[in-house]
Amino acid sequence: MRQASSRDCEVTDERDENKLIAERRRKLDELREIGNAYPNDVHRNALADELHRTFGEHEAEHLIEEDVEVDVTGRMMRKNVMGKGSFIALADRSGRIQVRLERDRLPEGVYAAFKKWDVGDILFAKGKLFKTQKGELTVLADEVRLVTKSLRPLPEKWHGLSDQEIRYRQRYVDLIMNEESRDVFRKRTAVVQYMRSFLDSQDFLEVETPMMQVTPGGAIARPFKTHHNALDMELYLRIAPELNLKRLVVGGFERVYEINRNFRNEGVSTQHNPEFTMMEAYRAYADYQDWMNSTEAMLRGMSSAVLGTTVVEYQGESYDFGKPFARMTVEEAILKYNEDIDSGKLRDRDYLVSVCERLEVPVLEGYGEGKLQIEIFEKTCEDKLREPTFITQYPTEVSPLSRQNDSDPFVTDRFELFISGREIANGFSELNDPEEQAARFRAQVANREAGDDEAMAFDHDYIRALEYGMPPTAGIGVGIDRVVMLFTDSPSIRDVLLFPHMRPEVFD
RNA sequence: GGGGCGUUAGCUCAGAGGUAGAGCAUUCGGCUUUUAACCGACUGGUCGUAGGUUCGAUCCCUACACGCCCCA
Numbered sequence: 001m002r003q004a005s006s007r008d009c010e011v012t013d014e015r016d017e018n019k020l021i022a023e024r025r026r027k028l029d030e031l032r033e034i035g036n037a038y039p040n041d042v043h044r045n046a047l048a049d050e051l052h053r054t055f056g057e058h059e060a061e062h063l064i065e066e067d068v069e070v071d072v073t074g075r076m077m078r079k080n081v082m083g084k085g086s087f088i089a090l091a092d093r094s095g096r097i098q099v100r101l102e103r104d105r106l107p108e109g110v111y112a113a114f115k116k117w118d119v120g121d122i123l124f125a126k127g128k129l130f131k132t133q134k135g136e137l138t139v140l141a142d143e144v145r146l147v148t149k150s151l152r153p154l155p156e157k158w159h160g161l162s163d164q165e166i167r168y169r170q171r172y173v174d175l176i177m178n179e180e181s182r183d184v185f186r187k188r189t190a191v192v193q194y195m196r197s198f199l200d201s202q203d204f205l206e207v208e209t210p211m212m213q214v215t216p217g218g219a220i221a222r223p224f225k226t227h228h229n230a231l232d233m234e235l236y237l238r239i240a241p242e243l244n245l246k247r248l249v250v251g252g253f254e255r256v257y258e259i260n261r262n263f264r265n266e267g268v269s270t271q272h273n274p275e276f277t278m279m280e281a282y283r284a285y286a287d288y289q290d291w292m293n294s295t296e297a298m299l300r301g302m303s304s305a306v307l308g309t310t311v312v313e314y315q316g317e318s319y320d321f322g323k324p325f326a327r328m329t330v331e332e333a334i335l336k337y338n339e340d341i342d343s344g345k346l347r348d349r350d351y352l353v354s355v356c357e358r359l360e361v362p363v364l365e366g367y368g369e370g371k372l373q374i375e376i377f378e379k380t381c382e383d384k385l386r387e388p389t390f391i392t393q394y395p396t397e398v399s400p401l402s403r404q405n406d407s408d409p410f411v412t413d414r415f416e417l418f419i420s421g422r423e424i425a426n427g428f429s430e431l432n433d434p435e436e437q438a439a440r441f442r443a444q445v446a447n448r449e450a451g452d453d454e455a456m457a458f459d460h461d462y463i464r465a466l467e468y469g470m471p472p473t474a475g476i477g478v479g480i481d482r483v484v485m486l487f488t489d490s491p492s493i494r495d496v497l498l499f500p501h502m503r504p505e506v507f508d
Numbered sequence: 509g510g511g512g513c514g515u516u517a518g519c520u521c522a523g524a525g526g527u528a529g530a531g532c533a534u535u536c537g538g539c540u541u542u543u544a545a546c547c548g549a550c551u552g553g554u555c556g557u558a559g560g561u562u563c564g565a566u567c568c569c570u571a572c573a574c575g576c577c578c579c580a
Contacts, residue, residue: 018517018518018534018552019518019535019551019552020518020533020552021518023535078542080545080546081539081545082539082542083538083539083540084539084540085540085541087543089543098542098543100541100542101540102540118533119533132541132542132543133541134541134542134543136542153518153519154518154533155518155520155532156531156532156533158520158532158544159520159531160520162520163519163520163575164575164576165515165575270576362580502574502575503573503574505574506574
């Protein structure tokens with residue numbers, strides 16, 4: 001963080017702290033002299049939102065007659081002192097409730113003490129509900145307590161906190177100040193909850209598989225490495241749960257899923273965080289077409305459940321998840337977005353190399369026709385896939401765990417879902433022929449030996465599992481963070497991660 | 509990894525090669541229906557860090573740190 005801003009972060013010597021904090025620390029010292037400054041005997045019987053829902057529509061006169069006494073608590077977000085009477089706003093997890101404080105209604109000395117309390121302090125208030133002249137539901141306090149002193153001033157009330165760096169590094173301040181931010185994370189939870197209920201209702205079993213693996217597999221990516229001291233061995237953080245989940249299908253759990261973190265040792269960007277959340281699900285006796293249909297149904301239901309509409313507004317564009325998702329093959333997409341490409345030469349290596357050179361896509365020695373196609377696809381098609389679109393028939397060369405297509409072994413029975421130019425999901429009919437899978441692993445190992453450090457390792461136990469027999473199965477992976485970005489109109493993955501990865505802050 | 513932009517009071521932001529500005533917050537005073545409360549007074553800064561140019565740098569130059577955006 002900027003050094004001037006960080007200077008006061010860890011210093012306890014009051015002389016070096018800014019005056020605002022020093023002032024509050026003095027007030028805390030006074031609280032300590034009077035009694036316990038951090039009590040733990042506080043309970044409430046009402047939440048702000050619940051009070052507004054229950055009594056918000058009541059007429060002022062009726063409300064007085066009802067004589068409703070409530071105990072509320074929350075962080076003081078607003079403090080308007082007007083002589084012998086004041087209004088404050090308390091924020092609890094549900095929302096805000098206003099409290100009216102009057103000197104002559106409170107026990108002797110309490111009002112004077114209250115005047116020294118600061119915005120940001122956490123309070124308790126007991127009193128009867130009434131409505132102000134402007135009609136705002138308010139607690140008329142007979143009792144008020146400072147429950148937790150806040151030593152650090154909150155950001156300005158009108159503009160709030162907008163500094164991106166502080167919003168990410170000190171998410172607690174962001175959450176205190178920004179309702180929109182709280183809403184993002186509530187929606188994130190709603191997305192995951194919907195996904196769980198969708199799968200649970202179809203008899204999928206949720207499982208947890210290891211984060212630390214001896215052989216990282218299931219995706220083409222660089223892993224993080226760690227070390228187990230007692231066993232004195234290298235371990236890797238998983239890049240995908242895929243192979244373990246399919247082991248479970250071999251074991252007879254015909255429908256399994258996991259929602260959990262993956263770790264990939266790659267760059268950080270608005271689309272990538274080193275750890276991110278993936279949902280992977282596997283279903284026996286299904287194929288990739290079934291998963292396309294399910295994925296579409298899930299996203300449609302999810303948008304209705306989370307947003308209350310099938311129309312998703314994202315960064316100025318609008319996508320209707322209620323409409324059928326488009327479907328096209330990789331080769332169809334390449335031809336659609338490259339009118340100059342010769343449809344008869346899509347599997348001609350020399351031709352594809354020349355196209356890549358023209359597109360200034362670096363070509364490595366070992367690239368075959370399939371890899372070259374994908375390079376061209378990624379360069380020229382992906383960002384044009386705005387409306388929800390399933391791209392199918394990925395080349396076998398780039399799909400080492402997918403089942404080959406029966407009529408065209410150049411491609412696999414695989415799809416990826418794109419929305420707003422981004423990959424959201426990836427699914428395929430699983431390769432369950434152990435001998436074919438072993439051959440694919442050998443090809444990956446050859447790539448690795450040729451210098452591709454993202455290529456897969458040979459997983460002997462996975463082959464052994466397949467040799468016991470895995471029923472015909474199809475699986476899918478959905479990037480949760482990206483779905484949440486879509487559903488919350490967030491331009492950066494950091495906006496949907498409570499604590500996004502940041503370079504370490506300098507405390508001097 | 510490359511490029512662009514940014515970093516000034518607790519927060520949100522102005523500013524200009526010549527002693528650093530506003531609003532909110534804080535502090536003090538007034539005010540018993542406010543809600544960006546209001547009125548009055550005061551206070552608050554190593555202008556991200558380190559070098560360089562200059563009589564003089566927060567401003568110009570270089571490097572570095574952190575952040576944002578774009579590209580690979």
